[in-house]
Amino acid sequence: MDQEPSKLTLNEGSTINSSCLNCYDLSCLTLKNDSVVMDELSSSQTNNLCPTEAILLNESGEVGINEKNCIGCGLCVVSCPIGAIYIGKDDMAVVNRKNQNLEITNEPFHLESCDIASSSPAIQENEKRLRKIINLIDGLLTRTSVLNRLVCKSLQLTGLNTNLTRQGDVNLRMDAVSIYNDDYILVEIEHTADLDSPRDILDDFAVFCSRYDIDKNKTSGLIVLTELPNKRTEYWELITDIEAV
Structure with missing residues (x-):
């Protein structure tokens, strides 16, 4: 069974499915790692989060998933600050953009804080x-x-x-x-x-x-x-x- 995006609770108390907000820092694409364990390794490190580079910005500047490259590891799911990415069909990552209750905008912004309640784990840890x-x-x-x-x-x-x-x-x-x-x-x-x-x-x-x-x-x-x-x-x-x- 497919999982779902996390629930986002608005100020007035209503609850909706989290939808991609085009975050300013794009934590689902890059993992900031300021601490270098050893100086001689600093030049060989990458901030790209996805091990197969399956998550990217499309021509419209929106976060998307290349299904051919996605292995369903769940790193981008864990990193999304509002839980808008989830493991869906065929155990691949899905970026949720469907939300009829909010106006859609492509303007980037910086997310200060939010409380999310995940409807299910980022990825079920099972042998299969x-x-x-x-x-x-x-x-x-x-x-x-x-x-x-x-x-x-x-x-x-x-x-x-x-x-x-x-x-x-x-x-x-x-x-x-x-x-x-x-x-x-x-x-x-x-x-x-x-x-x-x-x-x-x-x-x-x-x-x-x-x-x-x-x-x-x-x-x-x-x-x-x-x-x-x-x-x-x-x-x-x-x-x-x-x-x-």
């Missing part, structure tokens, strides 16, 4: 939908960069300062670096379900802490997998062994 997103990513020629951007922007939306590393950088071998309360988080993002990622994290720790003279106690690891390995017992045994080192 998540698997569809992963399958769409796996079918792309740029699947590695798309998955990396999806994870990076998801972490940024939680308030965790995160930068993707540069491909081929021997000093920053992990896929991304986050920082939380002055502690570094080294992130490995994997498509395949194997035992390499825990070993990679160990290698990341050794190179990172040595190269930048950072205390290992101020560093932790995060592994993002699209699925768990079939031999889960061996995987968790390896994690336990690493923790004991």
Whole structure:
């Protein structure tokens, strides 16, 4: 069943479906990220929110969705300040513009504040939908960069300062670096379900802490997998062994 846009309560108490207002800052297109985790990564970052650049401004200057590129990840849904974007048909993002109770204007404005009540979660976290997103990513020629951007922007939306590393950088071998309360988080993002990622994290720790003279106690690891390995017992045994080192 399709989801719906959020409800917007007006000053007089009436409630309507939220409709796109052409916000001044367009938070559904770009994610402002002023905090750079490491100076040498500043030039390689992008403020584009959508990992596949499926959301854009059309010729009329309105926010639209390119359905061919949309993977239904829900990042734009979460970022819309009034809940005018929702996951609709075929699990793709929809920008709501239908509202018979308001005058439509193309004049941009800055939204100061609002209270919204979502009629449903931004995206239902269930195995079927998540698997569809992963399958769409796996079918792309740029699947590695798309998955990396999806994870990076998801972490940024939680308030965790995160930068993707540069491909081929021997000093920053992990896929991304986050920082939380002055502690570094080294992130490995994997498509395949194997035992390499825990070993990679160990290698990341050794190179990172040595190269930048950072205390290992101020560093932790995060592994993002699209699925768990079939031999889960061996995987968790390896994690336990690493923790004991």
